[in-house]
Amino acid sequence: MLRIDRSIYDQIVAHARRDHPDEACGIVAGPAGSDRPERFVEMINAERSPTFYRFDSLEQLKVWREMDDRDEEPVVIYHSHTATEAYPSRTDISYASEPGAHYVLVSTRDPETAELRSYRILDGEVTEEPVEITG
């Protein structure tokens, strides 16, 4: 189960809407081992593409180092799908490399309603989990 604060949920959706029709991506960091997504970090999609995303490698190094210094980890790794459902694609699964993270997908295909869903991706296996919005 992913528990996430309303304000962070809203920031993820707003970022996805703003970058539409390109895919948006980012993380929510939290204290290591806490499973609490607390610090929203928007990332650049180096691909600037409607069908692909990749963190900019140098920005990623900077953000990962900040997390290290603050004893944080990426609790949530999010990205958007702009024309398909919020379900991990084969590419998403093959790249998934943080077994402890909640992989959050937002679909912006419907201009009125955002669809946000959360998954664990472990050894190529996808498990959807409930999302509880708090605050």
Added chain:
Amino acid sequence: MAIEVRIPTILRNLTGDAKVVEGSGATLGELFTDLDSRYPGIGERLVDGGKLRRFINVYLNDEDVRFVGGLEAKLSDGDNVTVLPAVAGGSR
């Protein structure tokens, strides 16, 4: 020649949970061969067919090694190498 290498969570099962290890080599490729001799299996997670794996980012003193020679990048004593899994995906 000691090079400090930071290991990401996903590869720490190969380093006995060590976050930072030391290795040696005149180039990045040699460093990875050296690491693989002490942490068997780590080499193939980093290199495939003589090239850096696409899913892996490697930084030499904060530079993405893809821009400084890849596996041929020259190393000096005291250099820092950081390995991070690339974060990427897409709707296809």
